[in-house]
Amino acid sequence: MINAEAEERTLAFRAGAAFERYREGESDAMGELVALLTPILWHTVRAQRLDIASAEDVLQTSWMALVKHANAIADPRSVLQWLIVTSRREAWRVSRGEQRMMPQDLGDEDLGSGGQPALEELVVRDATDEVLWRHVAELPERCRQLLRVIAFADRPDYAELARSLGMPMGSIGPTRGRCLAKLRSALATDSQWEM
Amino acid sequence: MSQHAANEQDVPADQPLDAKDGHVLARMALMYDRMDPVPSDLVERLQFALTLDALKAELAELQLMPAEAMARSAGTDAVKTLTFTSDTITTMITIAADGPDRVRIDGWAAPGGGVTVELRQVATKMHTQADADGRFVFDDVPHGMTRFVVRAAGGDDLRQPVITPAVEL
Numbered sequence: 377m378i379n380a381e382a383e384e385r386t387l388a389f390r391a392g393a394a395f396e397r398y399r400e401g402e403s404d405a406m407g408e409l410v411a412l413l414t415p416i417l418w419h420t421v422r423a424q425r426l427d428i429a430s431a432e433d434v435l436q437t438s439w440m441a442l443v444k445h446a447n448a449i450a451d452p453r454s455v456l457q458w459l460i461v462t463s464r465r466e467a468w469r470v471s472r473g474e475q476r477m478m479p480q481d482l483g484d485e486d487l488g489s490g491g492q493p494a495l496e497e498l499v500v501r502d503a504t505d506e507v508l509w510r511h512v513a514e515l516p517e518r519c520r521q522l523l524r525v526i527a528f529a530d531r532p533d534y535a536e537l538a539r540s541l542g543m544p545m546g547s548i549g550p551t552r553g554r555c556l557a558k559l560r561s562a563l564a565t566d567s568q569w570e571m
Numbered sequence: 572m573s574q575h576a577a578n579e580q581d582v583p584a585d586q587p588l589d590a591k592d593g594h595v596l597a598r599m600a601l602m603y604d605r606m607d608p609v610p611s612d613l614v615e616r617l618q619f620a621l622t623l624d625a626l627k628a629e630l631a632e633l634q635l636m637p638a639e640a641m642a643r644s645a646g647t648d649a650v651k652t653l654t655f656t657s658d659t660i661t662t663m664i665t666i667a668a669d670g671p672d673r674v675r676i677d678g679w680a681a682p683g684g685g686v687t688v689e690l691r692q693v694a695t696k697m698h699t700q701a702d703a704d705g706r707f708v709f710d711d712v713p714h715g716m717t718r719f720v721v722r723a724a725g726g727d728d729l730r731q732p733v734i735t736p737a738v739e740l
Contacts, residue, residue, distance in 0.1 A: 407618045414617060418609045432613060436620050443621055498606045505602040512599065527599040531588060550587055557584035560595060564581060 386530035387416065388537075392453035399446055410439060413456060416528040417463050420541075423521040424467040434470055438463040456533070460525070460540040507569045511562040519555035522547060615693050615716065619737060622691070628720065628734040631655035631662065655735040660686075660721055662733070666740055669711060674740050676709040678719075683707075685724035692717050714740050 391413055397405035414435065421431045441462055442455070449458055500509050512520060522543055529537055534549025547553045552560070563569045634654040651666045662680045669675035680686050683705025690697040692715045701707040717740050722732045 410617050411614050414614050415609055422607055439617055502605050508598055508602055527596045551585050552588050554584045557582050560582040
């Protein structure tokens with residue numbers, strides 16, 4: 377059956393399979409998991425307006441938390457959602473200058489910079505992205521965050537990922553949802569956009 | 572958005588995702604990859620950090636050499652000596668060219684009689700055991716970011732391993 381096959385190839389499925397192997401003692405599977413999920417986690421965290429250095433720290437903290445809590449995760453197939461939720465929460469914490477959740481940081485007097493991190497201005501580097509970026513930039517921030525993460529996943533995972541990102545049911549998958557419908561409509565009115 | 576109302580009816584939110592949605596999302600992924608790429612060595616650094624955490628190792632420090640010594644070693648062409656120190660062990664390595672794109676590592680750990688030394692790169696892992704004086708050798712090593720993990724002799728699990736910072740070979 378085509379659908380079942382497609383599901384087995386999704387990012388979430390492959391991540392779950394690697395994580396299961398890691399938990400069964402195959403330590404190299406963790407490196408594989410890091411390579412597989414770093415892009416989607418990077419965009420999850422960067423969409424939260426973190427600067428590059430903070431985003432790197434957040435990812436490291438999140439992965440360390442995964443290693444520490446590896447056996448506490450009930451269903452290994454949910455590892456992608458677990459990492460998305462954890463890295464978003466950590467990004468949120470860092471962006472407010474709060475203490476990290478790393479145990480070695482407890483008692484540290486330095487509670488971070490405190491202020492709002494400078495938003496790294498994203499600039500179009502490739503002319504072929506100009507039209508798309510113009511319309512993506514017009515979307516409400518929550519939509520932009522959602523679509524940026526979804527773009528790095530596979531369709532059968534969309535609904536679960538949207539939920540991990542704190543979006544309401546039906547935000548995306550199996551239906552198009554409001555955010556993508558809005559973007560599609562805006563692109564449809566732009567004669568420079570070619571499908 | 573009111574001027575787009577007519578078009579929003581053309582692309583309803585409650586319809587199943589179609590091929591054009593897939594195309595827009597694929598274009599978004601390409602766009603974000605170009606606008607805000609994952610730092611090129613981030614995956615490697617995360618992988619290293621996780622192995623460190625798993626090991627709970629003692630971290631050695633790279634001793635910086637005086638500028639004068641650096642200048643002299645640069646003159647001897649492609650032979651470089653690095654010293655790593657930690658509370659329990661000092662490790663010195665000499666890196667020499669071994670063919671066009673390989674290096675040879677001559678090392679000495681003190682106290683290091685019989686310690687096992689592991690050389691770690693992203694795609695390479697090598698093991699060797701030091702002799703009774705703490706000397707060890709790795710031949711035919713590729714270039715790249717490298718760490719060394721030194722473990723006490725005889726599988727003494729009570730002593731934590733010592734791991735060096737990553738250095739470029």
